[in-house]
Amino acid sequence: xxxxxxxxxxxxxxxxLAAVPDTSRGITVxxxxxxxxxxxxxxxxxxxxxxxxxLTKECSNCHHHTTGTLVQDPNCxxxxxxxxxxxxxxxxxxxxxxxxxxxxxxxxxPKTYHKDKPSLKAAMHRNCLGxxxxxxxxxxxxxxxxxxxxxxxxxxxxxxxxxxxPSKGEHNGH
Amino acid sequence: MKRRxxxxxxxxxxxxxxxxxxSKSWAVGSFEGYPDAMGVLVDTTRCIGxxxxxxxxxxxxxxxxxxVPFDDTSxxxxxxxTTEKAYTVVNRYETNDGQKPPxxxxxxxxxxxxxxxxxxxxxxxxxxxxxxxxYNGNVCVGCKTxxxxxxxxxxxxxxxxxxxxxxxxxxxxxxxxxxFGKPPACVEICPQEALTFGLRSDLIKMGHERIxxxxxRYIDHIYGEKEMGGTSWLYLSRVPDDQIxxxxxxGNEPVISNVKDFLGMVPMVLTIWPALFSGIHLxxxxxxxxxxxxxxxxxxxxxxx
Numbered sequence: 001x002x003x004x005x006x007x008x009x010x011x012x013x014x015x016x017l018a019a020v021p022d023t024s025r026g027i028t029v030x031x032x033x034x035x036x037x038x039x040x041x042x043x044x045x046x047x048x049x050x051x052x053x054x055l056t057k058e059c060s061n062c063h064h065h066t067t068g069t070l071v072q073d074p075n076c077x078x079x080x081x082x083x084x085x086x087x088x089x090x091x092x093x094x095x096x097x098x099x100x101x102x103x104x105x106x107x108x109x110p111k112t113y114h115k116d117k118p119s120l121k122a123a124m125h126r127n128c129l130g131x132x133x134x135x136x137x138x139x140x141x142x143x144x145x146x147x148x149x150x151x152x153x154x155x156x157x158x159x160x161x162x163x164x165x166p167s168k169g170e171h172n173g174h
Numbered sequence: 175m176k177r178r179x180x181x182x183x184x185x186x187x188x189x190x191x192x193x194x195x196x197s198k199s200w201a202v203g204s205f206e207g208y209p210d211a212m213g214v215l216v217d218t219t220r221c222i223g224x225x226x227x228x229x230x231x232x233x234x235x236x237x238x239x240x241x242v243p244f245d246d247t248s249x250x251x252x253x254x255x256t257t258e259k260a261y262t263v264v265n266r267y268e269t270n271d272g273q274k275p276p277x278x279x280x281x282x283x284x285x286x287x288x289x290x291x292x293x294x295x296x297x298x299x300x301x302x303x304x305x306x307x308x309y310n311g312n313v314c315v316g317c318k319t320x321x322x323x324x325x326x327x328x329x330x331x332x333x334x335x336x337x338x339x340x341x342x343x344x345x346x347x348x349x350x351x352x353x354f355g356k357p358p359a360c361v362e363i364c365p366q367e368a369l370t371f372g373l374r375s376d377l378i379k380m381g382h383e384r385i386x387x388x389x390x391r392y393i394d395h396i397y398g399e400k401e402m403g404g405t406s407w408l409y410l411s412r413v414p415d416d417q418i419x420x421x422x423x424x425g426n427e428p429v430i431s432n433v434k435d436f437l438g439m440v441p442m443v444l445t446i447w448p449a450l451f452s453g454i455h456l457x458x459x460x461x462x463x464x465x466x467x468x469x470x471x472x473x474x475x476x477x478x479x
Contacts, residue, residue, distance in 0.1 A: 075387055100357040100371045116380055122367030129222065129366070141224065141245070155229050157243035 403428025
């Protein structure tokens with residue numbers, strides 16, 4: 001079962017140690033974070049945290065209510081209006097890598113409000129792409145992470161592109 | 175009671191039993207699905223049309239090489255359907271609300287009461303307790319009845335195979351994943367988690383919760399919760415369902431409801447009718463030929479000549 005968790009495991013992210021601006025805690029905000037370290041289909045890449053801080057200003061745009069400025073989302077404000085900053089602010093601190101595994105699904109506490117919490121991979125893609133779309137940032141898969149050779153084979157792309165391209169329409173026969 | 179009245183009564187009673195009664199008395203109770211059936215909630219508002227699910231399906235099910243790469247977005251220029259080479263396809267739909275066009279993945283919806291299963295006369299189809307609708311290719315005779323019966327136009331046919339053509343469709347990755355409690359390959363690879371895997375009952379709650387929390391994002395409907403008796407795959411949408419190619423004219427009755435009245439009559443016709451009408455015939459002829467067996471016998475002999 002080689003395909004097992006290619007992506008789920010793959011998007012295990014190196015510490016996303018964006019610390020609170022409150023420097024009195026003695027934690028520094030990382031300028032860069034290496035993401036996507038275990039993916040087989042895409043290469044790891046360096047996320048320029050410092051640049052994104054400059055662009056967005058509001059930490060809570062990405063970090064919800066865990067750090068920095070107060071939460072903006074009206075839905076979140078209902079509970080987190082006065083939430084204090086949390087110790088854990090990295091993405092992977094809350095978002096699981098294997099949200100659909102049998103154990104993860106059985107562990108869900110029926111009393112937890114955030115039952116519909118996305119996996120780490122989905123949290124990052126939706127947060128990044130959602131903002132990139134609004135801010136006219138890069139949207140292509142390979143704009144952030146380069147595809148590996150295995151990825152090319154998986155998508156039948158690049159060197160692995162289908163050789164005999166049939167005439168248009170033919171490929172849709174049913 | 176005169177014999178003639180008795181016979182008349184028999185005929186009228188028999189006719190009434192065979193024609194009038196079936197509408198209710200043969201109906202079976204509606205089936206809500208297996209309690210532990212799994213499903214997938216497809217949130218079309220999250221799909222970005224990356225086609226990774228198609229690539230994952232191709233690899234998992236060991237399907238042949240596609241005609242164009244899986245990162246080629248030119249396929250969205252036309253509406254595709256599932257084929258023997260692609261058990262799932264993503265289509266893009268144009269809407270008139272000025273927002274970015276939604277995408278929808280299509281594959282077998284794994285009905286609670288599948289039409290394909292109902293229609294299959296060799297019993298090739300099985301609805302597993304995990305929710306998957308699987309089929310046994312060894313007994314499939316390639317009659318294509320299930321293609322007609324499926325309200326979602328899903329089963330594809332291996333026209334390319336001259337000697338052993340079969341029905342081909344999504345099986346929820348049953349043999350390699352679902353059976354072991356794992357999500358199908360398409361769900362696992364989806365970067366946006368547009369596909370959420372879980373107990374069907376949980377997913378319905380989750381879907382309604384998403385609608386309640388962000389009512390601007392969705393129409394207030396989960397397609398597949400009730401359609402055709404309910405399906406394991408469920409869809410959330412920003413636009414009315416028919417704008418993303420979902421058939422909203424199907425109603426909530428499963429395919430079997432259309433045929434169970436008739437099928438319920440078949441055993442009765444086959445078992446009761448022969449006995450009933452034989453009896454009537456015997457009584458009728460006995461009345462007519464009473465005390466004249468010899469004459470009857472000679473008539474038959476005359477007939478043979």
